[in-house]
Amino acid sequence: MRKAVCGLLILLSLPAWAQQGVHPVTGRRYAGVMGPAGADWLVRPEREVEEQPDAALDAIGIAKGATVADVGAGAGYMTWRLAERVGPSGKVYANDIQQKMLDLLRRNMDQRKLANVETVLGALDDPKLPPGAIDLLLLVDVYHEFSEPQPMLRHIRESLKPDGRLVLLEYRAEDPQVPIRPEHKMTVAQAKAEVEPEGFRLDRVLETLPRQHILIFRKN
Numbered sequence: 001m002r003k004a005v006c007g008l009l010i011l012l013s014l015p016a017w018a019q020q021g022v023h024p025v026t027g028r029r030y031a032g033v034m035g036p037a038g039a040d041w042l043v044r045p046e047r048e049v050e051e052q053p054d055a056a057l058d059a060i061g062i063a064k065g066a067t068v069a070d071v072g073a074g075a076g077y078m079t080w081r082l083a084e085r086v087g088p089s090g091k092v093y094a095n096d097i098q099q100k101m102l103d104l105l106r107r108n109m110d111q112r113k114l115a116n117v118e119t120v121l122g123a124l125d126d127p128k129l130p131p132g133a134i135d136l137l138l139l140v141d142v143y144h145e146f147s148e149p150q151p152m153l154r155h156i157r158e159s160l161k162p163d164g165r166l167v168l169l170e171y172r173a174e175d176p177q178v179p180i181r182p183e184h185k186m187t188v189a190q191a192k193a194e195v196e197p198e199g200f201r202l203d204r205v206l207e208t209l210p211r212q213h214i215l216i217f218r219k220n
């Protein structure tokens with residue numbers, strides 16, 4: 001009993017980053033959530049070379065008029081590209097759990113005069129998107145930060161249309177040369193093992209980007 005109390009006290013005294021959980025299927029340790037201080041880093045000019053966001057969206061294929069969700073949208077680096085691609089007849093739901101990120105995102109959309117973006121403040125376990133409405137749900141450098149990945153994926157599945165796609169971009173954990181902390185990277189095997197049990201199948205893996213996997217899932 002004394003041992004258990006001591007263990008609990010040690011756990012409670014650890015910094016927040018050290019208290020992250022692990023995924024019950026793979027044992028992968030969840031990454032901490034990037035705070036608003038990271039927003040400048042998300043829009044750094046070098047990102048165009050490192051991540052090639054437009055090439056990523058070309059490879060995924062974004063249809064004019066589509067309804068797209070950018071979950072964990074941050075400052076909107078992918079959102080404004082999605083909004084331009086779906087056009088005025090389409091719609092982008094930009095979700096995040098941090099209102100400060102959504103405020104920055106709104107400013108970035110206003111500067112670009114993009115009126116087809118709706119911001120949605122989500123919860124750690126629920127993106128709060130309308131059911132059966134989404135053609136494509138994008139998670140760019142986000143999934144590894146989910147602290148409640150299983151309920152998140154269940155809600156994500158509900159929000160997708162029957163032929164909707166869930167797309168993850170994750171830094172390659174298989175490649176030690178990719179200069180990102182280990183908990184911010186994933187292997188294809190980890191993503192498949194974690195996402196498929198929540199009612200998805202891994203349809204395609206695209207390896208055309210310099211540092212990230214593009215993982216395309218469909219509903220089972």
Ligand SMILES: C[S@@+](CC[C@H](N)C(=O)[O-])C[C@H]1O[C@@H](n2cnc3c(N)ncnc32)[C@H](O)[C@@H]1O
Nearest residue numbers: 034042072073074077096097124140141142145
């Ligand atoms: C590394 S940033 C990436 C932002 C954006 N996708 C981009 O590529 O610029 C990760 C974002 O995911 C958000 N996030 C983490 N967990 C989340 C969750 N459960 N639901 C929604 N957003 C989440 C964080 O608040 C943060 O803004």
